[in-house]
Amino acid sequence: MAEFDPATARKRTAILVVHGIGSQRALETVRGVIRGVWLDEKNPADKGKRIWTHPERDGSDIDLAVMTTNTVPDSPDGRLVDFHELYWAHLMSETKAVAVLLWLYELVRKGPIMKLGMNGLWWAAAIFLCLMNLSFAVLVLQGILLFSGNVAQIMLVAPFLLLFASLIVGLVVAAKWKAFRLIKLLALFCVIGIVVIATYFIVEKFFPGDRNVPDGAELFTLVALPTLIALLASFMLMGRQGLRAFCRALVISVVVFGIFVGTDRYWHPDTSLAVTMVKAWVWGLNSPWSVAAASAVIGLYLIVNAAFLQPYLGDAARYFRNSPANVAVRRAIRKEAVDRLANLHASGQYDRVVVVAHSLGTVVAYDMLRAYFSRVCNELPPVEELGADFDAIDSATWQPEDAKATIEDKKALRIKARATIASIAAAAAKPTPQQQTPKSWLVTDFVTLGSALTHAYFLMCLGKTAADLKAEGRLNTEQDLKDDFARRVGEREFPTCPPKRLDRDGLLTFTNPKTHRKQIHNGALFGLTRWSNIYFPRRQLFWGDAIGGALSPIFGYHIVDLAVSTRKAGGDDFFTHTAYWDVRRAPDTCQAPHIVTLRNAIDLAENATAAIDLVDDGDDPSTHEGN
Numbered sequence: 001m002a003e004f005d006p007a008t009a010r011k012r013t014a015i016l017v018v019h020g021i022g023s024q025r026a027l028e029t030v031r032g033v034i035r036g037v038w039l040d041e042k043n044p045a046d047k048g049k050r051i052w053t054h055p056e057r058d059g060s061d062i063d064l065a066v067m068t069t070n071t072v073p074d075s076p077d078g079r080l081v082d083f084h085e086l087y088w089a090h091l092m093s094e095t096k097a098v099a100v101l102l103w104l105y106e107l108v109r110k111g112p113i114m115k116l117g118m119n120g121l122w123w124a125a126a127i128f129l130c131l132m133n134l135s136f137a138v139l140v141l142q143g144i145l146l147f148s149g150n151v152a153q154i155m156l157v158a159p160f161l162l163l164f165a166s167l168i169v170g171l172v173v174a175a176k177w178k179a180f181r182l183i184k185l186l187a188l189f190c191v192i193g194i195v196v197i198a199t200y201f202i203v204e205k206f207f208p209g210d211r212n213v214p215d216g217a218e219l220f221t222l223v224a225l226p227t228l229i230a231l232l233a234s235f236m237l238m239g240r241q242g243l244r245a246f247c248r249a250l251v252i253s254v255v256v257f258g259i260f261v262g263t264d265r266y267w268h269p270d271t272s273l274a275v276t277m278v279k280a281w282v283w284g285l286n287s288p289w290s291v292a293a294a295s296a297v298i299g300l301y302l303i304v305n306a307a308f309l310q311p312y313l314g315d316a317a318r319y320f321r322n323s324p325a326n327v328a329v330r331r332a333i334r335k336e337a338v339d340r341l342a343n344l345h346a347s348g349q350y351d352r353v354v355v356v357a358h359s360l361g362t363v364v365a366y367d368m369l370r371a372y373f374s375r376v377c378n379e380l381p382p383v384e385e386l387g388a389d390f391d392a393i394d395s396a397t398w399q400p401e402d403a404k405a406t407i408e409d410k411k412a413l414r415i416k417a418r419a420t421i422a423s424i425a426a427a428a429a430k431p432t433p434q435q436q437t438p439k440s441w442l443v444t445d446f447v448t449l450g451s452a453l454t455h456a457y458f459l460m461c462l463g464k465t466a467a468d469l470k471a472e473g474r475l476n477t478e479q480d481l482k483d484d485f486a487r488r489v490g491e492r493e494f495p496t497c498p499p500k501r502l503d504r505d506g507l508l509t510f511t512n513p514k515t516h517r518k519q520i521h522n523g524a525l526f527g528l529t530r531w532s533n534i535y536f537p538r539r540q541l542f543w544g545d546a547i548g549g550a551l552s553p554i555f556g557y558h559i560v561d562l563a564v565s566t567r568k569a570g571g572d573d574f575f576t577h578t579a580y581w582d583v584r585r586a587p588d589t590c591q592a593p594h595i596v597t598l599r600n601a602i603d604l605a606e607n608a609t610a611a612i613d614l615v616d617d618g619d620d621p622s623t624h625e626g627n
Contacts, residue, residue, distance in 0.1 A: 011079045011606075012079065012349050012352075013081045013354060014349070014352070015033070015084065015354050016084050017356050017357070018085075018358070018364055019087065019361050020358040020361045021314075021360040021361075022089075027087075029085060029361075035581060035583050036582075036595055037595075037598055038083075042583070049073075053065045063087075066082050067082070069081045076607060077606070081604055086340050088337065089315075092314070092333075097309075099321070100309050101305075103313075103316075103317035103320070105242075108122070109238050109239045110241070110463070111241040111476050113457075113478040114455060121546070123248070126241070127252065128297075129242075130238075130242065131249050131297050133233045133246075134249065135293070135295075135297040135298050136230070137226040137227075137233070138226045141225060142285060142290070152285055152286075156217070156221045164190075164197075167186055167193060168190060170182075204216060207219070226285065231246055240475055241476075253283060256282050260280040261277060264279070264280060318330075319333070333364060334367050338371050338372045340368075341372045342372060342375075344442075345439070345441075351442060353443045353444065355446050355447070356449070356602060357447070357451070358449040358580060359577065362449070363459075365448075366446075369443065369525060373524075373525045377522050378519060379438055380440070382519075383520065385423075389417075389420045390423060392416055393413065393417065393498075394509050395506060396507055400500055400558070403553075403622070410615045413558055414530045421442060421528055425442060441529075446530070448551065449548070450534075450535055450545050451547075452547055454547075455549075457481040457554065460485070461481040463476045492522055496523075496555050496556035497526035497555055497556040497558045498556055498558045499523045500523060502523075505521065507527050508527045508528070526555075526558075531551075531555070531556075531560070532560045532611070532614060533561050534598060535550065535563060535564070536573075537572070543572040544573075545575075546575075550563075550624045553624045561618055565593050565594065566579060567588055568591065568592065580598060581595070597617070600614050
């Protein structure tokens with residue numbers, strides 16, 4: 001690491017902005033943040049402020065320029081600020097539509113166990129996916145029926161006879177090799193097949209049909225086959241949670257069935273009621289409504305997919321879904337992020353780094369911080385050199401799940417954490433007897449905006465395996481996901497704020513069994529870095545921010561959650577997920593609470609009070625009970 005001597009070098013702050021989901025353009029988000037926290041031409045307080053743009057010092061990338069300020073007003077040390085952007089959208093490339101659809105199916109498998117107030121969205125999406133399965137089944141079977149040019153029951157009889165013949169041949173082969181267990185199983189299936197065949201002939205005999213109504217087997221195929229195939233597909237793709245949604249999709253279909261019966265009776269009063277009812281089931285192959293209804297459902301999905309799902313949720317689908325191709329993309333993004341943070345530390349220009357992340361970018365930034373901290377925690381200066389503030393944090397009794405942490409507790413952690421990072425920087429700049437240069441950790445603040453981490457249980461955890469749930473005869477529950485999250489915290493996979501104390505370890509340190517000396521563990525990250533989370537409260541799903549929310553009930557009660565509004569008088573605007581740095585929102589513009597809070601959280605002047613006093617404005621933890 002390049003040496004930084006805090007006593008002689010001019011102080012500089014690096015603001016690393018991490019953009020969110022969607023078709024992001026390079027520097028679009030960082031320029032928005034700059035308008036919000038530094039230079040708004042319509043804000044009188046920003047008079048005299050300047051910004052200059054220049055490439056990265058290594059000259060490797062001129063598309064992602066660095067934006068440098070003049071001296072920050074009220075800064076006690078004449079501080080300058082460099083704004084950087086971690087741009088990762090290009091690594092996502094084009095997300096395939098099928099990848100988004102498969103991810104939606106996986107989310108449905110987890111069940112309606114999202115944050116309070118969001119389960120209605122889960123039900124709407126799950127039911128719509130079931131309706132889409134019905135639509136696909138209708139259109140595919142209609143195509144087969146059209147090209148076969150035969151009666152519909154052929155589509156049922158032909159696959160059945162092929163399967164039955166395979167079972168008989170398998171039974172013969174199993175008998176030849178005396179595979180008795182397999183013989184029993186195949187014999188059982190053959191008996192079931194014989195019962196089905198007998199049932200078919202009975203139905204044909206007692207329900208022969210007439211000129212207006214087809215025979216029993218044909219009628220069953222026309223009316224029920226698409227529904228049965230869609231039911232099987234929903235179960236295979238979405239599990240038992242999919243069956244719950246499918247039942248509700250059938251309720252909707254029954255209501256539509258009644259509407260179609262009434263409509264047909266109005267249009268064709270001379271037609272018999274039996275004929276009307278036979279053709280009124282919307283997912284029947286003989287229904288005049290089926291193709292139009294199925295096409296409308298699929299067409300609606302394609303529109304929503306093109307306008308919203310693929311451009312926005314596509315990034316989330318690729319980042320959270322653990323398919324091999326997605327893992328490669330996720331690793332590339334994390335490597336880019338960790339390398340960028342490492343370069344900021346190694347440049348020797350900064351004594352403070354602030355990470356500001358939005359939306360899905362908060363997950364990327366969280367992964368970046370925990371990955372880089374894990375890389376350097378073993379190479380930080382010896383804990384004996386880090387002073388009393390470090391020792392006070394390490395010996396503290398704070399725990400992430402303790403909702404009774406007081407305002408004084410949170411302020412104390414923030415004050416001591418900032419002092420400790422300064423101590424780490426000073427200790428890292430000193431030469432050591434072994435001529436080794438210790439690493440440093442300079443990330444003083446993590447500021448999240450509209451963070452998708454508020455859905456961490458649902459998006460980042462798996463709960464119990466399908467086999468375990470089947471053995472227990474139940475569905476996945478929210479508690480299963482919370483238990484999975486707690487396990488990962490206990491294994492120090494997910495750092496919390498404050499860190500989770502394990503066994504006899506300190507809050508920040510553990511005793512290395514090889515050297516018998518204390519050293520900083522990889523879960524200590526947010527005992528050193530202050531975490532402020534800004535969000536617009538969600539009201540009736542679409543007012544406020546449905547993606548963001550409080551983080552302290554999940555990642556630790558020393559996170560300062562800050563609920564904001566775009567108006568001094570309070571109230572909710574429609575879909576404010578992208579408004580966190582919007583200085584044009586009427587009527588209060590740059591004086592609006594969300595802009596004032598953002599400026600205080602980043603605290604460009606580093607005057608040692610703004611980021612501390614922010615705790616007074618944080619949420620009361622009791623308001624988040626049950627999240």
